[in-house]
Amino acid sequence: MQEILHFIGGEFKASQSNQWIDNYNPAEGKIYSKIADANHKDVELAYQAADKAFPAWSETPIEKRSKILLKIADLIDENFETLAKAESIDNGKPVSLAKAVDIPRAAANFRFYAKAITQFSGKAFESQGLKTHNMTLNQAIGVVGCISPWNLPLYLFTWKIAPAIAAGNTVVAKPSEITPMTAFKLAEICVKADLPQGVLNIVHGRGQTAGQAIVAHPQIKAISFTGGTATGQHIAKTAAPLFKKMSLELGGKNPNLIFADCNYEKMLSTTVKSSFANQGQICLCGSRIYVEDSIYEQFKTDFIAKTKALKIGYPLEASTEFGALVSKEHLEKVAAYIKIAQEEGVKVLTGGKQIQLKDHKEGYYFEPTILEVDNNNCRINQEEIFGPVVSLMKFSSDEEALNLANETTYGLSATIWTNNLNRSMRFSQKIEAGIVWVNTWLNRDLRTPFGGIKQSGLGREGGFEALEFFTEQKNICITFE
Ligand code: NDP
Numbered sequence: 007m008q009e010i011l012h013f014i015g016g017e018f019k020a021s022q023s024n025q026w027i028d029n030y031n032p033a034e035g036k037i038y039s040k041i042a043d044a045n046h047k048d049v050e051l052a053y054q055a056a057d058k059a060f061p062a063w064s065e066t067p068i069e070k071r072s073k074i075l076l077k078i079a080d081l082i083d084e085n086f087e088t089l090a091k092a093e094s095i096d097n098g099k100p101v102s103l104a105k106a107v108d109i110p111r112a113a114a115n116f117r118f119y120a121k122a123i124t125q126f127s128g129k130a131f132e133s134q135g136l137k138t139h140n141m142t143l144n145q146a147i148g149v150v151g152c153i154s155p156w157n158l159p160l161y162l163f164t165w166k167i168a169p170a171i172a173a174g175n176t177v178v179a180k181p182s183e184i185t186p187m188t189a190f191k192l193a194e195i196c197v198k199a200d201l202p203q204g205v206l207n208i209v210h211g212r213g214q215t216a217g218q219a220i221v222a223h224p225q226i227k228a229i230s231f232t233g234g235t236a237t238g239q240h241i242a243k244t245a246a247p248l249f250k251k252m253s254l255e256l257g258g259k260n261p262n263l264i265f266a267d268c269n270y271e272k273m274l275s276t277t278v279k280s281s282f283a284n285q286g287q288i289c290l291c292g293s294r295i296y297v298e299d300s301i302y303e304q305f306k307t308d309f310i311a312k313t314k315a316l317k318i319g320y321p322l323e324a325s326t327e328f329g330a331l332v333s334k335e336h337l338e339k340v341a342a343y344i345k346i347a348q349e350e351g352v353k354v355l356t357g358g359k360q361i362q363l364k365d366h367k368e369g370y371y372f373e374p375t376i377l378e379v380d381n382n383n384c385r386i387n388q389e390e391i392f393g394p395v396v397s398l399m400k401f402s403s404d405e406e407a408l409n410l411a412n413e414t415t416y417g418l419s420a421t422i423w424t425n426n427l428n429r430s431m432r433f434s435q436k437i438e439a440g441i442v443w444v445n446t447w448l449n450r451d452l453r454t455p456f457g458g459i460k461q462s463g464l465g466r467e468g469g470f471e472a473l474e475f476f477t478e479q480k481n482i483c484i485t486f487e
Contacts, residue, residue, distance in 0.1 A: 008039040010210055012048055013193035015055030016203030022047045026071040027211065032098035032330040033321045035103060035368030039347055041186050044211035049178065049219035052207035053226060056149040056176035059204030063145040064174035066202075068123055075120035075172055077199040078192075083112040085195065089160065089188055094321045096187040097159060098330030098370065099284050101322050112160040118452045119168040119472075126173075126473045139484045143216045144477040146174030147251065150228040151220040152440050153213070153241075156182035156332050157287040157392075163189050166230045169472035171205055176185050178207050178226060180217050182233075184269070185331055186210045212313075213237065221245050227478065231255070232289075235390070235416075235461045242464075253465035255289070257390040258418030261411035262292030262447075263433065266301045268423035269445065274305070278312045280421060281448040282374045284393035285331055290419045290448055294387055295398050296410050302400040306378075309398070310356050313374050320366055330370045337370040340393035344375065347386045355398070374382055382410050390416065404429060417460035421447050440466075 010029065011018040020026075030036065042048075063071075082089065089109045094101040099108070121384045128142035152166035163181050170177050181189035193208050209262040211214050213233075221229055228251035229342045231241050235256040245252050262280060264273060280292040297305050315425075321329035331337045337360065344358045357375030374394045379387055386397055401407040411420060419441040422433050440458040443449060450456075455466035465475060 007037075010039055010041040010190045010194040011212055012042050012044060012052070013190070013196075013199045013208040013369065014048070014052045014208070015058070015207065016197065018193070019048075021045065021211070022051075029186065031095050032096070032332055033368045034366050035334070038095070039187070041183060044180075044209040044219075046215070046219035048209050048211070049216055049223065052209050053149055053223055054177045055204040055207050056121065057179050057225065059202060060146075060148055060176045063171070063176055063202060063205050067175070070426050071172060072120040072124055074199055074201055075116045075123075075168060078195055078201065079113045079116035079120065081195040081198055082109065082116065082192075085191070089191060091322065092187045092191060093185075094329070096185045097156065098321055098332055100326040100329045102324060102326065103182060103284060103363045108158055108161045112164040112192075112420060114452065115161070115164040115168045115327070119172040120474060122169075122470065126470060139486070141482050141484075143482065144173075144473070145480055147227045147476060148175065149226050149476055150175045150177055150230065150476060151223070152177055152179040153217050153220060153229065153231045153301065154179075154181055155233045156185040157284060157289070159185040160188035160192065162232050163192070165467060166232070167206060169467075170230065171201075173473050173476040175228075175476055176207075176269045177323060178209065178220055178223075180209050180211070180213075180220060183212050201355050203322070218244070222248075227251065229253070230467075230475065234361060238380065238463065251475065253457075253467060254462060254463045255467060256418075256463040257392070257416060258289050258454055258458065258462050259388065259390050259416040260290060260292045260293060260415075260419045260421070260439070261437075262295045262421045263407050263411055263423065264295065264297045264301070264305065265422075265424040265429065266298045266428070267425045269291060269425065270301075272445070274308055274312060274421040276447050277309065278316070279330045281396040282313065282328060282394050283448075285328060285372070286307035286374070286396070287332060288448070289392075292419075292421050292447065293391065293396050294410075294414075295396055296401050296407055298407075299400045299402045302398075306355065310376060313356060316374055318363075318371065318373075319360060320369075322364060328374060328394070331372055332370070334370055336393065337372055337404060338419065340372055340391060340395060343389075343391045343393070343395060344388065347377050348385075350384045350386060350461060351385060352386050352397070357394070357480070371376050382413050389416060404432075408436055412436075415461045418462035419443065419459035
């Protein structure tokens, strides 16, 4: 059985304890590889390797660092088919999605930061008449920790690692224990790209042991984390007293506001995607759909029909549009929410049940599910399910729509469908979210700041924001005669 090993100081290693975790293929419900299970001792080794590599890497000319990142991007492209297949097997996502989104974006992350770092620099402030000159240096922090979730495994892992190493830091990183395969393959790519030993160290294992050891390590000076809000709170409690820099990208319960004056066909097909892409397991999915009452019934009929037409199937089949959920535990969590919905008197319009695929009866498949709610405060509309479950609710005025959208503890993203410019601008200003999409969804320009407000997170990733996060500014003040 394939072993997923740690990558520490440029070498592949099992855990010192020789403990392993089973790795499941969610499409088949079967164990298909085993993962080295790190504890604090392995994290310490990874830290030592990163610390040793830091002086030389942070002094490496930017052009050289940039070239290595570009080489990693090229190698991701060269291994496109292998990586897409690995991501699909490990996560349960349709291979078509891994090919369209996950793997191209992983390469784009390295390519983007290879270029961005060549344009990133400090500032100068000339105090005229005072014979004084100030300047700032953006200095690498040292050893930083990057922890990522299972939903977009390589995409989100590289979104952190690329800016961290571009800026001259060395890294101890942990992918989700549920989807470690492409991070393991990335380590092989880094060897081929001649990334110096110890610049990137990857430990595998559980959040509560390996992840916690990274967060609590006194010499790991910054933590970039993407995952659930409860985990983020726990991480903040551990890291804050150590005065670590923290970037927290957390959960969401994103509103999708549909007005009668929108481009209906574009809205409908995009809403199917924003609801069920990656089986609804994208933090940016629009899980609360609010529809203007004059088109509510028509939308409901059309949306149900389009959802029922989604091709649910084995993720590696090219035509599959909707694959398996990531794990048995997650499937059970999603199913439990359908029970909660029924107890709350919420109507199931379509879906709501586990599916047994003909040839893969043990896989973790669940129907794309549409619920109809009439009370925004129900648990279904307030708690993050992070699966293929969306709710519909009607509204009759702009004011009501805005209140419904903002009535949540989360604030990651929002989508608005309208052709009324005034309304789109008004809503964009008033909606409590880090990202607002108007007449589009998941449309990303990597230069823009990415992150949430309220309980969806702290700080921003993307563009120069991530390079700011992964550096410390130092002010130098010089006087002359
Ligand atoms: P978790 O919070 O469970 O885990 C995220 C990562 O943190 C995993 O690598 C996990 O390891 C690790 N971890 C868990 N506990 C600790 C700990 N105590 N200390 C350090 N690390 C720990 O999230 P999921 O993996 O379940 O991902 C789903 C969540 O991620 C959703 O809430 C979703 O909204 C959010 N998300 C947010 C995004 C954003 O950009 N805002 C983007 C994508 C997802 P392990 O898996 O081994 O337990």
